Amino acid sequence: MVTSRIMVNKDKNLEETIKELIKKQEELKRSEERYKILAESTKDIIWEGDLVNKKRHFSGKLYEILGYTAEELEDFQRWFDIVHPEDLARVKEEIRQQVEGKVQVKVFEYRVKSKNGIYKWICSNTKCEFNEKGEAIATFGSFTDITRLKEQQKKIHDLAYYDSVTKLPNRVMFTRVITERIQRAKENKSNFAMVFMDLDNFKFVNDSYGHPVGDGLLVEVGKRLEEMNNDKIMSFRLGGDEFIILIEDIESREQVKQYSDQLNKVLGIPYLVSGHMFHVTHSGGIVIYPEDGDTFDELLKNADTAMYKSKESGKGVSSFYHVKMGEAATEKAEIQRDLHRAIEEKEFELYYQPIVNVKNQEVKGCEALIRWNHPEKGVVSPGKFIPIAEENGTIIEIGKWVLKSACKYARKIQCRGNTNFYVSVNISPYQLLQKDFTDYVMDTIKTLEVRPENLVLEITESVLIESLDSAIYKLKELRDNNIRIALDDFGCGYSSLTYLKMLPINIVKVDRSFIKDIESEEDTKNMTNVIILMAKQLGLEVIAEGVEEKYQVDYLKKHGCHMFQGYLISKPLPEKEFNNILEASSLPSSKVAVAQSR
Numbered sequence: 394m395v396t397s398r399i400m401v402n403k404d405k406n407l408e409e410t411i412k413e414l415i416k417k418q419e420e421l422k423r424s425e426e427r428y429k430i431l432a433e434s435t436k437d438i439i440w441e442g443d444l445v446n447k448k449r450h451f452s453g454k455l456y457e458i459l460g461y462t463a464e465e466l467e468d469f470q471r472w473f474d475i476v477h478p479e480d481l482a483r484v485k486e487e488i489r490q491q492v493e494g495k496v497q498v499k500v501f502e503y504r505v506k507s508k509n510g511i512y513k514w515i516c517s518n519t520k521c522e523f524n525e526k527g528e529a530i531a532t533f534g535s536f537t538d539i540t541r542l543k544e545q546q547k548k549i550h551d552l553a554y555y556d557s558v559t560k561l562p563n564r565v566m567f568t569r570v571i572t573e574r575i576q577r578a579k580e581n582k583s584n585f586a587m588v589f590m591d592l593d594n595f596k597f598v599n600d601s602y603g604h605p606v607g608d609g610l611l612v613e614v615g616k617r618l619e620e621m622n623n624d625k626i627m628s629f630r631l632g633g634d635e636f637i638i639l640i641e642d643i644e645s646r647e648q649v650k651q652y653s654d655q656l657n658k659v660l661g662i663p664y665l666v667s668g669h670m671f672h673v674t675h676s677g678g679i680v681i682y683p684e685d686g687d688t689f690d691e692l693l694k695n696a697d698t699a700m701y702k703s704k705e706s707g708k709g710v711s712s713f714y715h716v717k718m719g720e721a722a723t724e725k726a727e728i729q730r731d732l733h734r735a736i737e738e739k740e741f742e743l744y745y746q747p748i749v750n751v752k753n754q755e756v757k758g759c760e761a762l763i764r765w766n767h768p769e770k771g772v773v774s775p776g777k778f779i780p781i782a783e784e785n786g787t788i789i790e791i792g793k794w795v796l797k798s799a800c801k802y803a804r805k806i807q808c809r810g811n812t813n814f815y816v817s818v819n820i821s822p823y824q825l826l827q828k829d830f831t832d833y834v835m836d837t838i839k840t841l842e843v844r845p846e847n848l849v850l851e852i853t854e855s856v857l858i859e860s861l862d863s864a865i866y867k868l869k870e871l872r873d874n875n876i877r878i879a880l881d882d883f884g885c886g887y888s889s890l891t892y893l894k895m896l897p898i899n900i901v902k903v904d905r906s907f908i909k910d911i912e913s914e915e916d917t918k919n920m921t922n923v924i925i926l927m928a929k930q931l932g933l934e935v936i937a938e939g940v941e942e943k944y945q946v947d948y949l950k951k952h953g954c955h956m957f958q959g960y961l962i963s964k965p966l967p968e969k970e971f972n973n974i975l976e977a978s979s980l981p982s983s984k985v986a987v988a989q990s991r
Contacts, residue, residue, distance in 0.1 A: 559615030905939025
C-alpha cells in the first residue's frame with residue numbers, strides 16, 4: 394500500500410512538473426512573440442552579437458533600411474566591412490574600451506553603407522555581457538536611424554557657416570577660423586597671410602543683367618577659388634562680391650605674391666553665365682600676420698584698406714598693406730562723412746574749360762568740371778572724392794546737382810544770344826544706370842528752358858563694357874531728343890573699337906595720353922590721326938583733350954580734328970573768370986588767341 398501511494402505521488406509530481414514546463418514554454422513563447430512584435434514595431438533596430446561564435450543577428454527593420462539579407466550580415470566581421478572608412482577606427486576603439494573597461498553600456502554614432510551605396514547614420518546603444526570569468530561573451534542593444542536628424546543638423550550647420558550662393562565658408566566661419574589661426578600662430582611663432590578680394594564693377598553685372606546672373610557669376614568665381622584651395626589655402630565669401638583667401642605657414646612675401654599672380658590668372662579667364670560672357674578682374678588687399686596686425690579686427694581692417702588702395706590704383710591689382718595706407722583710409726573716411734554735408738552747405742562749385750575750334754580757336758563750348766571747396770581741407774580734387782562718392786552712393790545727388798547747375802549756366806549763355814554754345818557734362822556710370830536717368834535729364838532741360846542742342850553728356854567706356862544694352866537704350870533715347878553724347882577718354886580702354894559702331898554717340902574725345910605723345914606736326918608714330926580718320930568716317934565729331942603745345946594744335950589741324958581743349962587755351966575756371974574769356978572774345982563770335990592764354 395505504501396509503495397502504491399509513493400507511485401501515485403510520483404505520477405502527480407511528474408504531471409505537475411510537465412504542466413509547469415508546458416506553462417513555462419507557453420509563457421516563453423508569448424514572451425518571444427511579444428519581443429518579436431516589439432522588435433518589429435519599434436523604430437529602433439534590435440540586435441545582438443555572439444562574441445563566442447562570431448555571429449550577428451538583427452531585427453528585420455535593419456534589412457529594410459540597409460537593403461541586405463540576414464545571411465549577408467550574419468558573419469561578425471561583415472558589419473565592419475560596411476562601416477564608413479572614416480568612422481571604422483573610432484567604432485573599433487569604442488568597442489575596445491567597452492570590452493576592456495568592462496563598460497556595460499556605450500552610446501556612439503557612426504555611418505554604415507546600405508546596399509545601394511548610400512551611407513546611413515546610426516546611433517548605437519550597446520550593452521556588453523560578461524561571463525563569470527569577466528570575459529565578454531555577447532553584445533546586444535539597439536540602433537537608431539538618425540540619418541534625417543544628421544541631414545537637418547548639416548543644413549543648420551551649413552546655413553550658419555557656409556554661404557548659400559557659392560557654398561564657400563561664410564563670414565561667421567571666417568571669424569572662427571582666423572581667430573583660431575591667430576592663437577595657433579602665436580603658439581607656433583608662425584605667419585599667415587590674408588588676401589581681401591573684391592570683384593571690380595560687379596554692381597554693373599547685377600544692375601544690367603539681374604541678380605540671378607550676378608549670383609551665377611559669383612558661383613563660378615567660388616568654384617575657381619575652391620579649386621585653388623589646398624591644405625594651406627582656404628577661401629571664404631564675406632558677402633556681396635567680397636572674398637577672403639587665407640594662406641597659412643608662409644615663408645616670404647614673394648610666396649604670397651606668386652599666389653596673388655596665380656589668382657589673377659585663374660580668375661581672369663572669361664566666364665560664360667546664362668549666355669553672357671564676362672571678363673572679371675578683382676582688386677586685392679594683402680596683410681601678413683603679425684606684422685600687419687595681431688588681432689582679427691586689425692587684420693581685416695588693414696586688408697580692406699589695402700584692397701581699396703588697389704581700387705584707387707586702377708583696379709585689377711593687389712596691394713600689400715602699408716601703414717601709410719591707414720592714414721589715407723582715415724582721410725577717405727572723413728571725405729565719406731563730409732560728402733553728405735557738402736551739397737546742403739553749397740560747398741561744390743562748377744569750373745568751366747573752353748572747347749575751341751581747331752581751325753580758328755573759336756570757343757564753341759565748355760566742359761563743366763566740379764570742384765569741392767572743403768571748409769577745412771581747401772579745394773578737394775574730383776579725382777579724390779568722385780570715386781568715394783561712387784562707392785557710398787552720394788554720386789547720384791552730386792550728379793544731379795552738376796547737371797542742374799550746368800544747365801542753368803547753359804541757359805545764361807543762351808539768353809546772351811549764343812544759341813550754338815554748349816556745355817558738356819560728365820555723367821557717372823552710376824547715374825546712367827539709374828532707372829529714371831533719362832526722365833531726369835529731360836525734365837531738367839525742360840524746367841530750365843535749355844535747348845537740347847546746348848547740352849552734351851560725356852560718358853566713359855567703362856559703363857558701356859559693363860552694361861552695354863542698357864546704356865545704348867538710354868543714350869539712344871537722349872540722342873533722339875537732340876542731346877548730343879560724347880565718348881570720353883577714347884583710346885585708353887581695350888574695347889572702344891569693338892563697340893564704337895553700335896553706340897549712339899555724336900562726339901569722340903581723344904584721350905590726353907595720345908595728345909601728350911605727339912612730338913611734332915610731322916609725327917608719324919602717333920595713332921591720333923588714325924582715331925580722327927576712323928571717327929570722321931563714322932560721321933562723328935572729334936575733340937582732342939589735354940592740348941598744351943602749339944605743335945599739337947598744328948598736328949590736329951593737319952589731320953582734320955574738329956575741336957580741342959587744354960591748358961594751351963585755359964585751365965578750368967570759375968564761372969566769373971570764364972565769363973571774362975567769353976566777354977573778351979565778344980560773344981557770339983567767340984575767338985581766343987592762343988598766345989593770349991599762354
